[in-house]
Amino acid sequence: MDKEFIYSDEELIARFQNGDEQAYVELVNRYRDRLMTFVYRFVNDGVIAEDIVQDTLVKLYTHKDYYRNIAKFSTWIYTIAGNLAKTELRKKKRRKVTNLSEMGTEDWEYQIPAVERDTGDTVQSQFAEQQIQRAIQSLPLHFRTVVILRDIQELSYEEISKIVEVPLGTVKSRINRARLQLQEMLKELR
Amino acid sequence: MNRYQFEDLISDYIENKLPIAKRKELEAFMEANPEAKDQLESIRSLMKSMKKLPEVKTSDEFTAKLMKRVEFEKNRPSAKKYVATTVGSKTYFGFTPVYATVMTALVVAFVVVGMQLVPKTNNNSTVLPTSITAETSTIPKSTSPKPYQNDDIMLAEDHDSTDVDGPARVKSGQFDDKIKLVGNK
Numbered sequence: 410m411d412k413e414f415i416y417s418d419e420e421l422i423a424r425f426q427n428g429d430e431q432a433y434v435e436l437v438n439r440y441r442d443r444l445m446t447f448v449y450r451f452v453n454d455g456v457i458a459e460d461i462v463q464d465t466l467v468k469l470y471t472h473k474d475y476y477r478n479i480a481k482f483s484t485w486i487y488t489i490a491g492n493l494a495k496t497e498l499r500k501k502k503r504r505k506v507t508n509l510s511e512m513g514t515e516d517w518e519y520q521i522p523a524v525e526r527d528t529g530d531t532v533q534s535q536f537a538e539q540q541i542q543r544a545i546q547s548l549p550l551h552f553r554t555v556v557i558l559r560d561i562q563e564l565s566y567e568e569i570s571k572i573v574e575v576p577l578g579t580v581k582s583r584i585n586r587a588r589l590q591l592q593e594m595l596k597e598l599r
Numbered sequence: 600m601n602r603y604q605f606e607d608l609i610s611d612y613i614e615n616k617l618p619i620a621k622r623k624e625l626e627a628f629m630e631a632n633p634e635a636k637d638q639l640e641s642i643r644s645l646m647k648s649m650k651k652l653p654e655v656k657t658s659d660e661f662t663a664k665l666m667k668r669v670e671f672e673k674n675r676p677s678a679k680k681y682v683a684t685t686v687g688s689k690t691y692f693g694f695t696p697v698y699a700t701v702m703t704a705l706v707v708a709f710v711v712v713g714m715q716l717v718p719k720t721n722n723n724s725t726v727l728p729t730s731i732t733a734e735t736s737t738i739p740k741s742t743s744p745k746p747y748q749n750d751d752i753m754l755a756e757d758h759d760s761t762d763v764d765g766p767a768r769v770k771s772g773q774f775d776d777k778i779k780l781v782g783n784k
Contacts, residue, residue, distance in 0.1 A: 419618070437662065437665065438662075439782070441657045441661060441662075442654055442655070442656050442657060443654075445654075445656065445657045446654050446655040449655040450652075450655075459657055459658060459661065462657060462661075463661070463664065463665055463668060466665055467665070467668050467669060467672060470669050470672060472670050534651075538652055538653070539646060541645075541649060541652065542622060543651075549667070556649075556652075557740045560646055560647050560649040560650060561650070561652055563650065579701055581610065581611075584608065584610060585606075585609060585610040585611075588609070588610060588645065588646065589640050589642070590605055592638065592641050592645055594641045594643060595641075596641070
């Protein structure tokens with residue numbers, strides 16, 4: 410596709426705000442898997458993560474006029490998804506149904522992509538992935554959010570600062586602390 | 600540099616965000632403390648592993664399910680109302696068009712009511728009581744019988760907005776007659 414015909418996220422949301430529903434579909438296609446990865450790493454449950462991503466994208470539809478072109482679209486949509494994920498975790502905690510430190514095998518089925526399972530490398534990488542996911546779940550929420558956004562989603566510090574609405578210095582400090590904690594937990598793995 | 604200071608700077612070192620002097624200081628600390636170097640390498644490796652984590656995909660029916668929900672939201676009465684109130688996201692002095700209209704109507708109503716309450720600035724009607732007395736004495740007595748026995752009812756009738764003869768009566772001196780009636784109460 411010719412580059413000049415590719416719309417930025419901000420152009421797409423502007424078109425959607427002006428009634429172009431196709432722009433909404435394009436935004437959904439761009440963000441559904443990114444948001445799914447973020448939310449899944451956060452809540453550690455495929456079904457709940459998908460529901461949260463659905464809620465986020467429905468909110469994008471119903472609240473499109475709330476977006477103002479002063480922030481990046483990605484920052485706005487991640488903020489919505491993050492807030493919904495946190496709300497879900499709080500509800501879960503209240504219900505005391507799920508112990509976050511426990512992970513059923515069905516959870517892992519969801520996130521493992523379709524790869525060959527018969528090589529030693531694959532098994533090892535899946536094991537490493539499980540260990541990292543488990544360690545991430547052990548982090549406090551404010552560390553978990555920033556480290557996922559930085560090291561998995563690869564967002565900039567500035568974007569993360571806007572998403573979590575804390576100063577840049579605090580974000581940097583939290584990310585550093587989160588990495589130290591993860592490293593401590595995963596020591597035995599290496 | 601101590602252990603805590605070193606740990607605070609690990610991420611900045613890995614991401615090349617340290618000034619050269621600080622970087623050298625950190626490297627010197629690692630030279631002297633091999634376990635610190637191991638820790639840093641371990642974090643670097645962890646960061647690489649996290650970047651390599653596979654993307655989690657949504658299910659195949661995700662989009663169909665989403666569009667169904669969107670359709671539902673579109674047809675929901677409250678959603679329609681929401682859409683109707685947010686058509687055109689312009690604001691006027693911080694108010695949405697609907698609120699701006701309501702506020703304008705309230706302000707206009709307030710002004711109109713306020714004007715009704717302010718007494719009319721007619722020179723004849725604002726003269727001192729002594730003038731009123733003087734004027735009343737010049738009013739010729741009406742020979743025709745009063746249409747109403749009760750003066751209060753008559754006054755109320757005079758303020759009736761549907762009374763198209765009002766100005767004519769003022770011109771013919773009946774306005775002063777009204778003042779007399781009030782004064783004689």
